[in-house]
Amino acid sequence: MRxxxxxxxxxxxxVPIYYVKDLxxxxxxxxxxxxxxxxxxxxxIYNTLADNHKLRDAINKLVEDSITCEKLEVx
Numbered sequence: 001m002r003x004x005x006x007x008x009x010x011x012x013x014x015v016p017i018y019y020v021k022d023l024x025x026x027x028x029x030x031x032x033x034x035x036x037x038x039x040x041x042x043x044x045i046y047n048t049l050a051d052n053h054k055l056r057d058a059i060n061k062l063v064e065d066s067i068t069c070e071k072l073e074v075x
Contacts, residue, residue, distance in 0.1 A: 003037060005075040011058035013051075016040045037069075 007013040018038045039059075041052060
């Protein structure tokens with residue numbers, strides 16, 4: 001929920017985020033602390049292409065700044 005709240009407060013992006021705990025990594029080894037997050041992008045009548053670009057830009061900024069959910073404050 002930290003990421004969803006961070007996107008809402010800091011980037012004005014509202015998007016559902018789903019998390020899946022990965023049990024095995026790409027090398028076939030167990031991953032105890034690896035969690036993958038997915039966003040469900042919706043394009044309805046009330047969404048615009050600019051909304052999707054806003055999400056893209058927000059995610060790119062988080063990646064550029066090496067921000068992980070562990071670094072986010074609880075809001």
